[in-house]
Amino acid sequence: MNINRQRLLSMLEEVNRISAEGEGVTRLAYTAEEDAALDWFVETCDAHSIETRRDAMGNVFGTVGNSSGDGGILIGSHLDTVKEGGKYDGALGVVAGLEVLMALKENGERLDRPVTVAAFRGEEANILGGTFGSRAFCGLVGFDDTFMEKLEQTPFTEREIRESAGHEGYSDYLELHIEQGKSLENSGTEIGIVDAIAGIRRLDVTVYGEAAHSGTMAMGERDDALTHAAGLLLEFERIVNSFGAPYVGTVGTFSVHPNLANVVPGRVDFVLEVRGPEIDMMRRITEQFTEYAEAGHNVKISENVEKPPSALSDVIIEYGKSVCREAGVRYEVMMSGANHDANSLSSVMNSGLIFIPCLNGVSHNPGEYAAPEDIVRGAEVLLGTVMKLQGNNCGQ
């Protein structure tokens, strides 16, 4: 059974013709462009006699095999993009899923378990939070007041979101995605098999100094919040590095007050983020930082986010490895530092995530690029893993 290279690449090209104006590809969540891409999905399935359905919030599904049975295998990703993003983040996984369905269908093989491709809405950062479509599908949305206020600014009702919880009947989830990092490229590896989606731990840090006139306050008398913060940034870098890969730490948001050229900064606010595969280690990193910061500086540190890492299915990891070995594909087992729809799905079923390399690790950028041979290889590994799962319908 083969992946049709030409068909796969053509579908990717087709869906990427749908974009708002600007550089690269723009199909923001809940906009006309995302809607058009989801319509394209349905029309493409129709043209290949693949059964489709739309849930109440507009996630779309195409199924081959008997869709009334249990133990369904789900393949998914998303068709929305960031503003002026690339052609591969999300679209690759959906299109490769469609190609897998088409390959299964034209092969005529009897499927013990139905195979469904999902295009989830709103995976990228949006007013309802990232991976929103897949979280709704998995019944993971909380309806607190803050959420309800945001929901009013969208086309959706609470009822539509609740009705979109539709994961029952599916046992396994697979997603193909570009890595969005350089690990595979640097090691010359063709496939990444993800064992964990990184947890995220963020601290809000405020560093206090004393604002003063930049001309009149002598160096030795200063309590310069920015100088304090500079030292903290370098120490944070040192701590994160001491934990080694795949742990990463970033200060991405940083502001200085009052931010005037002639005033010694009185306060600096920043958000410090740690990502990694084990929550305990992530906490140790932030604890070491907090201890250092509190010992020598006037700081206020509070937890902003703690999202534990998600472990993916060992069985699917083993299947993925077997498929790669049998096909002579160089693979490595790795962490995903970014979040994906697979993270939502991993809460409710066995889930797997497969990476292909992307040029220089560039993503969320018009320059995002994955080579055709890597795209085809990714779809082949996806298909191979689906076939392995066909032979396993007894739970894990």
Place this chain on the structure above:
Amino acid sequence: MNINRQRLLSMLEEVNRISAEGEGVTRLAYTAEEDAALDWFVETCDAHSIETRRDAMGNVFGTVGNSSGDGGILIGSHLDTVKEGGKYDGALGVVAGLEVLMALKENGERLDRPVTVAAFRGEEANILGGTFGSRAFCGLVGFDDTFMEKLEQTPFTEREIRESAGHEGYSDYLELHIEQGKSLENSGTEIGIVDAIAGIRRLDVTVYGEAAHSGTMAMGERDDALTHAAGLLLEFERIVNSFGAPYVGTVGTFSVHPNLANVVPGRVDFVLEVRGPEIDMMRRITEQFTEYAEAGHNVKISENVEKPPSALSDVIIEYGKSVCREAGVRYEVMMSGANHDANSLSSVMNSGLIFIPCLNGVSHNPGEYAAPEDIVRGAEVLLGTVMKLQGNNCGQ
């Protein structure tokens, strides 16, 4: 001849009743509150039969002695404040000047040289630039297109500004001001005699890195502009400290791009400032920084401002020292890190600047405070220096 402590402190209290709403004192340049304070100046002079005049842009002057002669002695400062500023920055110098006039007048002493007090408009940062009133008085305003556009947003015409150049006939300028730093307080010194107003040299610095996803870009692969900038800040601090007091260096304006918690910063922009009494040394500081930054980082550095230091009058410094010595006042000769109207005046006549301590060096803040005994002592030194100048009308 004595300073009237009660009258001096009462005048300071009176003028500070004029304020917009908010904490502390607010008399922004060119607003109704500044106008009201200038009116108060004129009314106060009228009540003491001190001759006044207003120039075309509204700087006000009060004179004792024969104002038609040459060799006038000018005392000045300003009555505008920053938003929610204090009671002393500017007002102290004007009120002390008025008290000097009143003391001279009631003493009935014949003045060889007329003595004038000026309240200059718009000394604090404003749309036309700081020390605007005194620069106009000294004929230092340039009328380029940028300036003319700004002028249209003010109540002033070009003609009014040009007509306000009125420094001819004056030979010497004196200003009393709070230090706005901690030097006097820390050394237990009662009076600062300023020998130079610091020059200002500012560089625009851009540090380039590569923006990347905070979860997917491994530590070793990152080119984090904020980490680079942190190292540069600490090295700048080290270089400035190696030059010793009174040189100071500040990074007050600092911004990170794209400033998102999940993106490794791709670019940092900041403004680096050096102040000091010698332009060559200031240039050496920025050169050392630039050399270091360019050697190890991807930076773009350009000059933003270079304002040379202003040397004040040696004769007036000597007079001030004599007055202090004769009165048993502890003084030190020092640099002013902040700009003052005396800087404008030093371009066109012999100028002196006298500091009194202010609590914790706090200024531009409702908590700005100078003790009554320091205020009175400052006015006494001002009066003493005027008397020394009375004996010197032969130029220097």
